[in-house]
Each structure stands twice: as C-alpha cells, then as structure tokens.
Amino acid sequence: MTDATTHPFDDALALTSLEPGTYLGKTSPAYNNMVGPFGGLTAATLIRAIELHPDRHGDPISLTINFAGPITEGEFQISTRAVRTNRSNQHWYLEVSQNGEIATTATAVFGTRRETWDDDEATPPDAPAPSELEQSGFPDFIAWARNYEMRFASGALTEEASDSSTITLWVRDTPSRALDFTSLTSMADIFYPRVFQRRGTYVPAGTISLTIHYFATAEDIAAQHDSYVLAHAHARRFHRGYFDQSAELWSSDEKLIATSHQVVYYKD
C-alpha cells in the first residue's frame, strides 16, 4: 500500500530484495508512457537497484541503458552484478526481465571523486527565469509527464513542424522533491521524441539506447534541493530509421550536473 506521505516517484522506484543482487519491482501507472513505463523511470530504477546493493562503491559516473523489448504492466526483476571493483570505481552489468525474457540491459560505472583542477567550459543555454515562463506540459495521456512541472523556453509540444529540434525547459518534480541521483537520471530522459518536434506530429518512436554521464557529486545534488533543473536537448541527424538526441541538465546555479545521449528508433 502507498504511504500517503511518500512521493509518487519513490513509490514507483520501490524494490524488494529477492536474493543478493536481485530485486523485484512493479510498474507504476503514474509513470507510464504511451506504451510501457517512462524510460527515464526505468533508468532511475536501475540506479536505485545499484544504490541498494550492499557492495555498491561510490556514486554514479555513467549509465547506459538499452531498451531491448517492451516492459508490460506488472512485476519485473532486476539482476545486478558488480563485474569489477577497483579502488576508485566499480563496473556494473544489469538486466531487467519479465517472465524470464530480458527487456532491458544496462552497464553502469560508479565511482568516488577527488579534488582536481576543475573548469566549467560549457555555458548554460539562454532561458528566462522559471517565474517568467508559463507552466505547460504534455497531453494527459502521457501519464509520467504529469509528475513534472515543466516551463518551456523553447520546444513546447505543438502540432507545428519545426526546422529545429532544440528544446529548453525548466523542470522539477511535482509535488516537489529534493533532487537525488535517481530523479536526476529520470530527468535526463524528460524530452519527448525530437522527431515529433521536427514533424509537428506523433510518429512511432522509441529510445533504443540511452547513456547518462553524471558530473554532480552528492554534495552538488544536495545543494540543488528541489529547485528547477534547466534541461536542454537537440538532435543532429535523422537517418534511415534512427536519430540521436544529446541533452544537458543544468542546476539552478548554472552548473552542468549531467548529460545524456540517446539513439532513438523512428518510423515516418
């Protein structure tokens, strides 16, 4: 049963340990996409599975998740394996399966961080303050989007074709929730398929492979608390059934906290 004081995102992430490294989860209707669960939630659930693992060493450095087949409503299993643990980092292989069939594969690197020469070379995209932008979102049949407060500076979902795939929005959980590595992971997949923006219409499209690189330390994420994240993405090429999307996620104090890069299948 859902505790009335629990955030829906935490409900959706809930996992039960079956045996060391194997977890049982359940799809959450509140985070459904048009077909199956929101990919960002699946990615976040994998980060949570590693976080729950007693052998976990450090925080997320990178995650690649490959969407191999549909996840249907109901229970799923996550298997996690620490393939190799070094002094400063740890390499994981994960699978999500249902009824014995593998739906998702993933690799992840966790690691510790040290003081170094640092530099912020990239600059955040131009965007008005969240308070200057109207709240909008996606149509109601995209359930997961109702869990996010979105304020678009560009690229709001419309029925007009566009010459540009660039999208920039402020986003945070609603109800608000302090950022952590799982919610950051989910936000890295916050964008609707770039081909919709270019074509001004829905076409069959689905992420095949999603890679997230994490820059933020646990302290950086704690400092963000529940402030808006500035999310920015674009595609480079649509070619013979696949397009790319590269995204940046910026903290409210203009630090790059994560990037994501995905390849998306489409039919048009």
Place this chain on the structure above:
Amino acid sequence: MTDATTHPFDDALALTSLEPGTYLGKTSPAYNNMVGPFGGLTAATLIRAIELHPDRHGDPISLTINFAGPITEGEFQISTRAVRTNRSNQHWYLEVSQNGEIATTATAVFGTRRETWDDDEATPPDAPAPSELEQSGFPDFIAWARNYEMRFASGALTEEASDSSTITLWVRDTPSRALDFTSLTSMADIFYPRVFQRRGTYVPAGTISLTIHYFATAEDIAAQHDSYVLAHAHARRFHRGYFDQSAELWSSDEKLIATSHQVVYYKD
C-alpha cells in the same frame, strides 16, 4: 605470421573463434597507447567480434564500452552474447577478459535500417580542405597514432594551455584503407584527452566509458571509401576527477556518420 599484404589494422583486429560466441585476440604493439592498447582499437575489436558471430543481425547502431581495468600485452578473450534479437534490432553484451579477470564490458545494438523521412540538422565544423593543412600527429611514443594520417584544423597537441577543448582534424588510416564499421569505431576515439589540451601538459587520464552512435549505413560507409573523415570533439566540464568528451565524425561529403560520447578519469 603477418601477411605482407594485410593492413596493420586488420592484423590488430584478428580474432580466432574458440567456441560459439567466444573469441581469442592478441594485443598489437602497433596500436599501443601510453599504457595498454588504444581504446578505439579495443572498441573496434568488439564490433569485429559481433560481425564474426553467426547470429549477427544487421549493422552497428550503438556501442558502449566500459574500460574496467588494464589490458596487458598478450592474448585476451572476448565473450559475446546476443541477449535479445528482435525483428529489426539485436542487443549484445560483451566482455573482454585476461587470465579470468574482466578488463572491459560492453553493450551493443545492431539493427537493420529502413527508408524514412530524413534530415541532416547539424552542420559540419568549419575546416580548411585536407590539402591546405599540414600533416602532423602525436609524439612517437603514442604508437597507435602512427597508423593515422592527421591534419589538424584546430587542437593540435602542443605544450600550451588553451581556454578551449575544441579539436577538429581530418583523419584517415595510413597506409590508406577503405572505411568500415570497425575503422569508424576506432576513429571515434581518435582524440587525445581533452584535459591535455586545456592544461598544455600530460596528466594521468583514461577513458572510463565510451558510447558510439552510428548514423552511417553500410552503403554510406562504402561511398566514403578511403577519403578523409572530419573529426571534431569538445569537453563541457572538468569536475572532481572526471570530464566528458562529445565528438562528431563527418564523411568527406559532409554527412554525419557517427558521434561518440565519453567520460574520462583524470588526476591533476
């Protein structure tokens, strides 16, 4: 023994099938990096292993390779597993091991392609023609770089610190070799660590995770033959021991044929 008519890259990629899905390879001194083999070659060898697999379906769509530990001089084993095969794509998990220890993990997606609405949204970086640029490269102790003809438009390796991590060069194999998915994979890692360019000096640095997205079809690659590839990369942030690098590889006729995104460990 090396056949005198074989290209050194093909020698370096050579694999022997041990049992279904398991291959034996050997490091190639000609493609050594400062420590261990050139990461681009290791990535290419994984693509070759899948290409050799009798169950292989389609061509590369994406590859993520995680460098979990050193590969030392000598033999290594590659295990490949087709985790799931769908009608239009196939998901792989791979490991490179030496003496029973896993040195590298990877996931890959192969797939078939279809006619779709297509668009080239990104544009290639500005660069003079290869004939207008001098040939240069890396110091001789970086063995692998001697197998590439490099003509830098920006970002040639110097001992001067730079405010920018952007690098743009024309590259092709030397001796020349017609491009294929393996050599394209290797070229996706052609750049020296971006922290060297920023700092104007060598510091300890190594790729942790490398993701390649393939846009080119087999026909697109055949059309390129042995012409120069325009390679372009930059970093966004250097923070607490890790930096990123995003790269684009363009064909000689200005088509985006692949991107790569990596996260790199550094000490400075």
